[in-house]
Amino acid sequence: MIIISALIDFIFHIDKYMGTIIGNYGALSYLVLFLIIFLETGLVITPFFPGDSLIFVAGTFAANGWLNIFLLFFVLAFATILGDTVNYWIGSFFGENVFAKNRLFKKEYLDYTKAFFKEHGGKTIIIARFIPIVRTFAPFVAGVGKMNYVRFLSFNVTGATIWVALCVFGGYFFGSIPWVKDNLSIMVWLIVFSSVIPFIYEYFYMKNHKK
Numbered sequence: 001m002i003i004i005s006a007l008i009d010f011i012f013h014i015d016k017y018m019g020t021i022i023g024n025y026g027a028l029s030y031l032v033l034f035l036i037i038f039l040e041t042g043l044v045i046t047p048f049f050p051g052d053s054l055i056f057v058a059g060t061f062a063a064n065g066w067l068n069i070f071l072l073f074f075v076l077a078f079a080t081i082l083g084d085t086v087n088y089w090i091g092s093f094f095g096e097n098v099f100a101k102n103r104l105f106k107k108e109y110l111d112y113t114k115a116f117f118k119e120h121g122g123k124t125i126i127i128a129r130f131i132p133i134v135r136t137f138a139p140f141v142a143g144v145g146k147m148n149y150v151r152f153l154s155f156n157v158t159g160a161t162i163w164v165a166l167c168v169f170g171g172y173f174f175g176s177i178p179w180v181k182d183n184l185s186i187m188v189w190l191i192v193f194s195s196v197i198p199f200i201y202e203y204f205y206m207k208n209h210k211k
Contacts, residue, residue: 014057015048022066030071033058036077040136041083044090047136052167059171060090069172073164080160084125084139088152091143113137122147125155 031034033054040049055076062069111136117124128138142152 009156014053014055015060018054018057018061019066020059030075033072036074037076038083038086041080041139042086043083044087044136047133051132051135052130055164055167056171059168060175061171062168063172063175069168073168076168077160077164080129081156084152084156084160087136087139088143088147088149088156091140092146093143095144115139117145119139120130120193122151122155125152126159126162129159 007109021032025032036049036054037051040051058072058076059069061067062072062078068157112123117138124134124138125142128135139152139156
């Protein structure tokens with residue numbers, strides 16, 4: 001419970017923690033951010049790690065001179081591409097059996113993502129970038145389904161580039177606006193809830209479609 005509480009606090013107050021991370025680690029902050037995004041996209045046991053909000057807030061800090069925006073973009077894009085790649089090969093190697101052997105894995109998330117794949121096909125890898133939880137399970141399901149790796153990689157790179165670019169440069173350009181700078185916590189809440197909306201919509205759509 002303590003870990004979950006700390007994670008929730010980190011997600012909704014990422015703006016405060018970002019300043020602490022940069023202040024404590026300096027140039028190593030890029031590595032810290034790399035690891036968080038890599039884990040969020042690369043392991044099916046960490047789908048709740050911050051994604052959109054973390055990248056957006058990092059962009060706002062870059063706008064205020066704390067980070068280099070272009071280095072930040074390449075670091076986070078690489079973390080996303082590498083995370084999905086690792087996730088793909090984990091799914092390809094272990095398959096669905098890992099869900100039956102370990103309680104840490106949520107079988108319903110796997111089932112939901114499989115239904116999402118059935119509905120949207122290969123482009124799920126791109127669409128899923130903007131939907132929490134699904135973006136973590138999508139590459140795993142692609143690996144389980146033995147999607148052609150070259151095809152997967154093309155979707156992976158395209159989706160990662162678009163997602164990171166929109167979030168980080170969005171934060172960079174909006175971060176210089178006084179209201180955004182003074183109300184960054186509100187922006188984080190808006191990003192978190194807006195990112196959940198597609199998940200909720202797709203959940204009920206799939207549920208009704210199945211019926």
